[in-house]
Amino acid sequence: MIIIFSEAFDMSTDEVCDWLAYYGEPFVRINGNDFSDESFSYSLVYENGKPEVYFNMKGKTIHHTDISYVWFRRDEMVSEPKSFRNITDRKLRNKVSEHALRELTRTKDYFYATMLHLPHLGNHLKKEVNKFTALFCAAKNGLKIPETILSNDQAQQQAFLDSHASIIKSIKDTDFFTTGTDVTFISYTATVDKDEVGKNVFPNLIQQKIDKEVEIRIFFAKGKCYPMAIFSQLDSKTSVDFRRYNYKKPNRYVPYKLPLHIETALIKTMQELDLDTGSIDLIKATDGSFYFLEVNPVGQFGMTSKPCNYYIEKDIAQLLTLK
Incomplete structure (x- = not known):
């Protein structure tokens, strides 16, 4: 049995699952948000110093001894459990929801960590x-x-820009910003000129172009x-x-x-x-x-696989089956 941890709308996971189905290999896909779905049951039990892991999906119970390979494809944020939506006090509901989301996220992480001793591809700790x-x-x-600088020091940034044609990029990840009129802005890597450094500087990641x-x-x-x-x-x-x-x-x-x-x-x-x-x-x-x-x-691979006819999805499916 292959266990795949992913997110609901990851097309690359969909296509690997298609190959596994073609090969007739048993697998279960668990999206991160499933941990907040009250129809999905799971247990992590420590007895005699050893962990026992159980999943129950659609009436089928899976024990960790049934699992041959784990693919940590992607993580996904959990959502608020439906039962909490009945709390009428908005302030109380928000606070309870925040606490529940932290608990569910940590629960998900515990299950991920317990599976790392099994043969696996990817690692939730390295996402x-x-x-x-x-x-x-x-x-x-x-x-x-x-050549690279990460700084909020105006003089240091100015000196770097004076000596390099430069680009500026996000420190962490690309992000999306939506206004009240549903206009969406996306952060991109862009060129930056030496006269664009402000006086009150937020930290910037600048690189040689x-x-x-x-x-x-x-x-x-x-x-x-x-x-x-x-x-x-x-x-x-x-x-x-x-x-x-x-x-x-x-x-x-x-x-x-x-x-x-x-x-x-x-x-x-x-x-x-x-x-x-x-x-x-x-x-x-x-x-x-x-x-x-x-x-x-956890980058996408469909954009590389298809134009180049690499069939990465097929290769990953074969890897998961230990073929």
Whole structure:
């Protein structure tokens, strides 16, 4: 029995599940939000110093001894249990709901942690990686990284901008912001000029702008790299951040062959970060150098799999079946 921990609307998980069904492999998918669904029952019992794990979904009980492989694909925030919506005092309901969500989130984490002794892909404890930790590790293993500063010091930022053509990016993750009129704004990586530093400065992550020959997205799974070239630099809209998609004239995506020394350095970096899966971003500069940018341990792989005919979904399904 394969257990998949994911989120409700992850298409990559859907497609791996399709392959598992094709192979006739028994599996159960548990989305993070299921832990707040009162029809889903689960138990974590410690007796005689050993953990016993039980899940019951749709009338079927699963014991941890039935589980052959665990895939920690993605985490998902739990929602408020329906029964709490009957509390009429709004202030009390909000406080009880906040407490319940913390309890449910920690409960979910306990179950994830108890499954780590089983054969697994991914790790809920590694769903995020400090960007600077990843950069330091990549440099240590022989990869070039852009000159970088994280600072709220105006003078330090100004000095960096004076000496580098620069871009600014989010410190943590890209985010979405919706106004009361349902207009949505998305944070992107963007160029930043030396005259854009304010007096009261919020901390900024600024990097040297690399002149790109091509952008490279790599999905990594258990020591195997699936590289894809993105010709984002050919379009002014996507040249700094390919996620500013041009739907009228999409970027060209093609399979890419990494030099052996770059692939070896990436594998060493992922091993040192204790990651067995993730989406890696590189840039090949116009001078032929490769620059490591970042890694997302739970990044999407459909965008790499389909244009390049890699069938990553099939490979992951086979990995989960130990074939």
